Amino acid sequence: MSWILTADAIDGLARGAAVLGTGGGGDPYIGALLARRAVDTHGPVTVIGLDELPDDALVLTVAMMGAPTVMVEKLPSLDEVVAPVRALGASLGRAVTHVACAEIGGVNSTIPVAAAAALGLPLLDADGMGRAFPELQMVLPTLYDVTASPLAFGDEKGNVGVLNTVDNHWTERIARVACVEMGCSIMISGFPMDGNIARVALVDGSLSHCVAIGAGLVEARAEKTDPVARVVEIIRGREFFAGKVVDVERATTTGFARGRATIDGTDGSLTLSFQNEHLMAESDGEVLVTTPDLIIVLDHESGEPITTEGLRYGQRVRVVAAPSDPRWHAPEALAMVGPGYFGYETASRRFDGTREPVL
Amino acid sequence: MSWILTADAIDGLARGAAVLGTGGGGDPYIGALLARRAVDTHGPVTVIGLDELPDDALVLTVAMMGAPTVMVEKLPSLDEVVAPVRALGASLGRAVTHVACAEIGGVNSTIPVAAAAALGLPLLDADGMGRAFPELQMVLPTLYDVTASPLAFGDEKGNVGVLNTVDNHWTERIARVACVEMGCSIMISGFPMDGNIARVALVDGSLSHCVAIGAGLVEARAEKTDPVARVVEIIRGREFFAGKVVDVERATTTGFARGRATIDGTDGSLTLSFQNEHLMAESDGEVLVTTPDLIIVLDHESGEPITTEGLRYGQRVRVVAAPSDPRWHAPEALAMVGPGYFGYETASRRFDGTREPVL
Structure with missing residues (x-):
């Protein structure tokens, strides 16, 4: 099912994404500002469900990479947002047909809205994680052998690069040092996927879910119930x-x-x-x-x-x-x-929704 | 005037390049090994003078970037040497017609021989410095508004990147951090130039000069005179x-x-x-x-x-x-x-060939 994402809905999307972003993904209001400006200039964005994605679609993810502490001070321009998508499309020699969110998180659920608006492309009602994670290879498509590379990156000065790496860890390593050198915050576009892969590898319905969370929060406050x-x-x-x-x-x-x-x-x-x-x-x-x-x-x-x-x-x-x-x-x-990857010496403690509160 | 560079001439070229390399450019024997292997496999290289370079040629420089202390322990493969040239040619959408040395120095005057042999392309009897310098923007073409970017880089693992930067300092900064992350030694190809620019911007006759220096050294020893x-x-x-x-x-x-x-x-x-x-x-x-x-x-x-x-x-x-x-x-x-760029607090002290020895 497809729906139209208007400027009015962007705050709700950003708020819901900030909830699922588990503290990461950057300040939701920064991304929302940019997305609203893009939609005001280029018109609303068509959001389409994974069930409508054609097999031969070319899907790219768009995200901001870096330290959220820096992102909040460096609002990207629309030129900066679209440059890596254009560079990657040119490198692939194929027309990009759909934009997707790599993660759900403040900035990284609204920046792709800005990209989709500015590029005139539909946005998928989906993302690569269903939450936010700090490193770029940490997406479900990795489990389906989709690689981050070729991946394009760019900064606010106009520097752009395209990486073709042997694995996702090398994409992360090279893009990360470039990111640090370029000011700790860059735009990236990668994980090129055909439609048939994107349909199974992504988390379905994430953007609708964010909009519902954002709306619920605001409604509860309006109804004087506990948000x-x-x-x-x-x-x-x-x-x-x-x-x-x-x-x-x-x-x-x-x-x-x-x-x-x-x-x-x-x-x-x-x-x-x-x-x-x-x-x-x-x-x-x-x-x-x-x-x-x-x-x-x-x-x-x-x-x-x-x-x-x-x-x-x-x-x-x-x-x-x-x-x-x-x-x-x-x-x-x-x-x-898992926690071990991040250096925490504990087994993964799985949340059990049926259990009583832990404390 | 064009001439044929055979496997036998490579040691002399490497020795002369190591003289003009002023201590830099890496171990000449490492590059010579690779160049000989490439010429043995793919045949000798045609070296052409700048006067023969057509206006519409597409010249790329090929070099190894990194710390010479590391280069001596990481002999690149021929695949690694040609990968950035191929990536840059693909990115430019034009056929590369000539290979040139960015600098004169041990490794970086012989690696381009290997690249030219493996790619089946002529090599220019010229280079970008007439010596070696440590940073990639330090070439005479910079004075003619030729930019390092687009520049491709690659490592022995198979990772490749293409940079399009706003200036040469940004090419240097991003390529340098990638280089460090990729193991302190990478292959690069950049400074794309049309023939009419390369003819004036490069140092003419450098490879012949190196071969003459190398030959003079060996001859003097054979003649028991002071090399x-x-x-x-x-x-x-x-x-x-x-x-x-x-x-x-x-x-x-x-x-x-x-x-x-x-x-x-x-x-x-x-x-x-x-x-x-x-x-x-x-x-x-x-x-x-x-x-x-x-x-x-x-x-x-x-x-x-x-x-x-x-x-x-x-x-x-x-x-x-x-x-x-x-x-x-x-x-x-x-x-x-100049010395100020490298942090030495002195004016440039110009060598005067007509003067008596300083000490």
Whole structure:
């Protein structure tokens, strides 16, 4: 089923994407600003379901790569957003037919809207993760042997590069050092896929899901009901901690925003470890939830999602867990995005939606 | 005038290039090995003079980029040498007609021979510097508004990238970080030029000059005359110091081999500062010769050129200065390759071939 994404719907999409982005993907309002400007200039974007994608489509993902701490200060121009897509299409020698989101997260669910508008192409109601992850090879298409490369990248100065690498780790390594050198924030386009692959490899319906989450949040506030409870219901998650942010350690190193946050609640304290995204939640030495499941920090009252770079001392927050796309729990997927990959010495603690709250 | 470069001539070319390479450009024998293998497999290379280059030729330079300290341990394959040329040709959408040397230096005067042989293309009797310099934008074509970009790069694993940058400094910056990440040594192809530009922008006759230097060195030894004196005569230089290497400080940082060497002679000591190439010679606080003029270290007896990474405690050496291509002394050229650019706080000390030896 296809639908039209107008400028009015972009804030809701951004808000929902920031919820599923588990703290990563950059400031949703930065991406929403750009997407609204693109839609105002070039007209609304047609969003199409995976079931409507033709076999011979050429799908490219569009994303911003870098440290969200830098992204918030470097709003890309539309020229910058479309340059890597054009460079990659030229390198492939084929017309790009559809744009897709690599991940669901603040910036990276709205930047592709801007790209689709500026390029006059339809956007898929889908993404590569169903959440956000910090490294570019961490998408479900990797499990279907889709490679990130050829991948194009570009910066606000007009520098553009196209990489053809032997595997996704090399794409990540080379693009990451280029990203750091180019100012810690670049636009990328990659993961070229034919329609028949994209239909199975992507997470279906992500954009509609984001719009529903964003709408639910706003409606609950309008109805004076608890917006956090509404979000939890829509994402089939569970609130497992509430408290006040009492400490945030954060460093922007090797192109990532890494750190940890401590939240004090009535019955103890919770530590969140993040690398762009929240990756592990612990309390009193017990690991409660880990990547790949979703750890989401929401404002206590408004239910607004808080990104890892937006965490501040004194914020009153509620922490929600939700299950990831089940494919992320396959052994080969856990090797790519499980806690061990990020250097946390724990097994993956799978979120169980049927269980009582952990605390 | 065109001539045929056979396998037998490659050692002489490499030796002469190592002389003019002022200590940089990597170990000449590594490049010579590869060039001989390519000529054995694919046949000899036709070397053509700039006067024979047609206006509509498409010339690309081929070079190895990285720290010579690493290059000596990573002999590239022929596949690795030709991959960036093919990638750049494909990106330009035009057939490459001629290969050129970006610089004169051990590896980088023989690697293009290997590329020309493997690609079945003629090689120009010319190069972009008339010596070696450590950064890729440091070529005379830069003074003629030829840009390094589009530039292709590749490694031994099979990773390839093509950069389109806004200026040569950005090509250098992005390629350099990619180079470091890819193992401190990569193959590059860039500076695409039409024939009419290449004819004026390159240094004419460099390869013939190298072959003559290499032949002179070997002949002098056979005739039991002084090979250093023969080299000095051929390059119109002057020997200005002789002594024993008593100290070498060397570090491979940010993709370069940086350091300094101290040579004790009968009347004092000489300090050579290098960054891949020798860039400044000082004695007792007096600057004697600086970049862009050539500072060349030769073995005391054999006259064999010694690269910066080949400098060892106890070597008995003779140090020769020679004038660079005069275009390097233009103010805009000195801004690019003068001592100030490399962080040495001295004005360029121009070598004067008519002067008495400085010491």
